Amino acid sequence: MKFNVNTPEETMSYGKKIANYLKPKDVILLDGDLGAGKTTFTKGLAEGLGIKRNIKSPTFTIIREYQDGRLPLYHMDAYRLDDGSGDELGLEEYFNGDGINVIEWSNFIENELPSDYLKIIFKRDDSKGDNYRTIDFHPKGEHFNKIIKESYLEK
Numbered sequence: 001m002k003f004n005v006n007t008p009e010e011t012m013s014y015g016k017k018i019a020n021y022l023k024p025k026d027v028i029l030l031d032g033d034l035g036a037g038k039t040t041f042t043k044g045l046a047e048g049l050g051i052k053r054n055i056k057s058p059t060f061t062i063i064r065e066y067q068d069g070r071l072p073l074y075h076m077d078a079y080r081l082d083d084g085s086g087d088e089l090g091l092e093e094y095f096n097g098d099g100i101n102v103i104e105w106s107n108f109i110e111n112e113l114p115s116d117y118l119k120i121i122f123k124r125d126d127s128k129g130d131n132y133r134t135i136d137f138h139p140k141g142e143h144f145n146k147i148i149k150e151s152y153l154e155k
């Protein structure tokens with residue numbers, strides 16, 4: 001399911017909306033080039049979870065944890081990871097834990113991902129302006145298919 005947006009706020013609103021449907025252990029994969037809107041989307045998602053802290057890109061820290069919302073948010077950036085380094089990082093424990101896992105650049109650890117997840121692909125199209133983005137949702141598994149149906153189909 002694909003949507004067009006024209007402002008960062010609009011991208012955030014998609015994250016905010018989906019936050020209402022999430023439960024512990026959920027894994028959200030955010031893919032797309034630098035500046036495509038992955039972290040912006042995460043800001044909206046965090047807002048939807050009631051997190052008040054400012055969301056910063058986890059590029060250098062790999063994982064940032066936010067505990068002040070309805071559920072913990074584990075925001076990860078896999079750009080610097082090698083596939084196979086999940087153990088070191090305790091990825092499995094995060095996936096089986098008590099919070100929501102949001103992973104930017106998930107393609108770098110594609111062999112370490114669980115079977116069910118919501119993948120979201122962000123793209124720019126400069127011919128349509130600086131702020132234009134497409135946001136494409138690819139749910140895998142029953143839970144995420146249901147979320148997409150309930151949250152977006154009737155938009």
Ligand code: ADP
Pocket residue numbers: 005006007008009010011032033034035036037038039040041057104122130131132133
């Ligand atoms: P990423 O995490 O994918 O590298 P960011 O979310 O950090 O991307 O950065 C996106 C940048 O693009 C921000 O500076 C944001 O303000 C800008 N931007 C402009 N239009 C949009 C839009 N429609 N959606 C998301 N970000 C946008």
Ligand code: MG
Pocket residue numbers: 038039040057104
């Ligand atoms: Mg980012």
